[in-house]
Amino acid sequence: MGSFLINGQSRRYQKLKGLLSNNRIGKIRNWQWTATKTWRPQAYYEQNDWRATWNGEGGGILINQASHHIDLIAWLFGMPQKVYAHLKYGSQRDITVDDDVTTVLRYANGMSGVFTTRTHDFFGADRLEILGDKGKIVIENGDSMNIKVFDQEEQLWSKELDISEFKAIEENAPLYQEKFLEFQDVGQNPYVNIMENFTENITKNIPLYATREDGERNVELINAIYLSDWLQKEMDIPFDHSLYLEKLNEIMRNERED
Template identity: 45%
Template structure:
């Protein structure tokens, strides 16, 4: 079965999906079309995007109203690639018409609305609902998931992710009026770039229970939303974690560490996994260390006999994993394959993002699940402040 899919939103990202599905082209590379998917329609409100579609995907029906596309009978499934506030709204419009949904990240801007989407999806189990969490298809993170599920490093004690490779120049924020605004996008680096890592973080390590965050808003870019974030989290077992990201580090660092009581995993630049395994739990090693071993350790001799190391290296092209998610979605719709990123899981990363925002706004630690009404109230305050600032600039 070939799944006939429509795309809502053919801006920068949506047009990339359309080009691959229709022409088998991605950034000048011949990737081939996506097995199991046929691009059957596209939708956008922009005249500029309509002109692009007429030139690049000329025989694909174009709509300016997503409801008309959903009601056209041309599509079995839809890919939602619009500004973030519209993700749950348009996903629910599709589900209401028994159309399968693949939603670009994030699931939405605030969890209260995403819960509505998840509840509708749960009421329609015959439909496939997935998230475009493309890095779940990255071979490195699939290997890391395998290692974490095997309990190779034991109970988690600490997780740290320093991810500052999301550098964006000032001109990036002038590309669209909605980008990097509270009203149009619902946030900055946490809602736009970092959802990739925040989803992987919880997918691999579980959900935290408490969050404390310090976010800087427009500190290095002329935007109202966050461009620099440092967050600390606590897990149910008492383990701690840190997440640091920004858009102004041109040198950039991508380093992810997971410390367990039986070892440690280090991920460098999303290309190398270093696995350090202990031959016993750290606590047992500590309790049973002999005096001679202690002297050797303190003299710089190390404990090489209790630690072994494995290295896994990967050479991945960023972006190609998007197409693996598309293939997985097509297989799920046509053959019942298991989804690698079920749509209902989108709320998890967003819950962490909302908690980081709320903690920074309140200047205090917040617990998960957060107070959703309070979050929405504070978000509306940010939107109003933004409107006032724009009016004063005009």
Template identity: 35%
Template sequence: MDKVRVGVIGLGMGYSHSRSLAEGRIKGAQLTAVCDMQQQKQDMAKAELPQDVKIWGDARKMMSSGEIDAVIIATPHYDHPKEAIFAFQQGLHVLIEKPAGVYTKQVREMNEAAQDSGKVFSIMYNQRCNPLYQKLRELIADGELGEIRRMNYIVTEWYRSQSYYDSGGWRATWAGEGGGVLVNQSPHQLDLWQWVTGMMPKRMRAFCSFGKYRNIEVEDDVTAYAEYENGATAVFITTTGEAPGTTRFEVTGTRGKIVLENDKLSFSRLRVPEPEFNKNFEGKFGQPECWKCEVPITGENTQHDGILQNFTDAILHGTPLIAPGEEGIHGLTLSNSMHLSTWLDDWVELPIDEDLYYEKLQEVIQHSTYQKTVRDTGPEVDMSKSFV
């Protein structure tokens, strides 16, 4: 194989991926087919994409046609796992949009199908291509920060107005999206939180506010506190109702502190590790000598095209994946933990009780306004058609 024939399902988010492929920006990949259930999206694709790109209205038929080698799944959140599983069964390589799914139980089944298939499986965690986060991960892995003690991650630059939510009946509903800011806006940050440190919490206590700032049924404001096996702690804060917002990731270890903010990395490095200083210091007041270090940041932030190229290279050349699809379950575990902790009004141990989460999710879905709309108005507002 010298070219990967790619099909794209979902011409909402997936349309930009289609354009990247159609314009030849991804070496070794060829856009062969696209699929969307909405006639309007099909007409747009016919008018704007190359004429040799086949347009489908049925994703399953496209995936079983034998005309593609790989598929990009940019469908509703709930559909990611089931469409990926079907693709693996057809012998296709798979790249899914974030999040991996809505609940970890379905994502675990997807991961098992991927492993059984032997095909390349990736997820669109394009922020892993950002040199700033790559450098932070490198410094932590190399021990430059020593042992991690505390993390503070503030992600409040997700401002969304009521008109945004009103633009689609599925938006910000349990039946439509399966969550709010944690599932729609913050999956990248939830992934980065655990990816750069290589650490998952042992337990979580979260406070999700549902419809705090907007007339919606899912969470639009979250504060979570996490504890780790080594004694480290973390606070994660996100909202869609704050302006101006902040994105700041602060990681403190025994050898100093790194702050990522405003697309810059600041490294305050202790000359002597804090535990060593504390052991030997005999004065009344004092603290370790601290150096402000200039850390060279090199490389381009290739974003979505970087993941698409890496996915293609993995298929053609066996290149290691930047964002293996199986790792999508980690960030989703964090968001599921926050929901479950709020619903139970208690601590949640990780890994979470997946059956309990699914049970609680079904309870809120039963009261979802979008679920009621689907029941009352019939198939013309089928959820799978309304998302893409």
């Protein structure tokens, strides 16, 4: 499932996956992930000719820094049915690829999600909020998790409130359980973990952290986001891969000619 699940962050997201799979906060209504702790100065892009180019890297922040978040989104919530995206290209840096991304994801079960990332926010944050029928989970900066769970679904207890109780709800909050978890990153270099897992898969048949299918799913979602912005329309998943390739080749050709 990518480097987020292989390095020190694995425990928190595996914990989160378990909570969601066990319906700890009920049916998920929507989620929102602001992942802007990805600030990069111009010098970062000028280290190598291939960086932040369509011909050398194949894209910008979506392909590079935010691909790990996209990986987790697909793993935690599954693949969306539809994607609508708004991207900015070289908006704050002298590059030709994306440096600012906002995308809305819609799922067949009614869930929706919003993902935002950019490389020009020096004061960036990493905050994932997941709202369910019975509560909410918030992961802040990847090192803490706040879990709030009602005794029953919000739509049920809210029906019992009269207008006076509604106005006084700050003083008489509905009953819910709250748990706060903190995580510390420990362990060796994540790339060593990757190679060890790969070796153990061959020699001991240990399951891979990330399979080929996981990688293909991640790329599928990233490409759908790009294509949505290029066409300025909401994209169904799966989509026409030949159309994506046609648009990408056109962009790469224009970049070479400039």
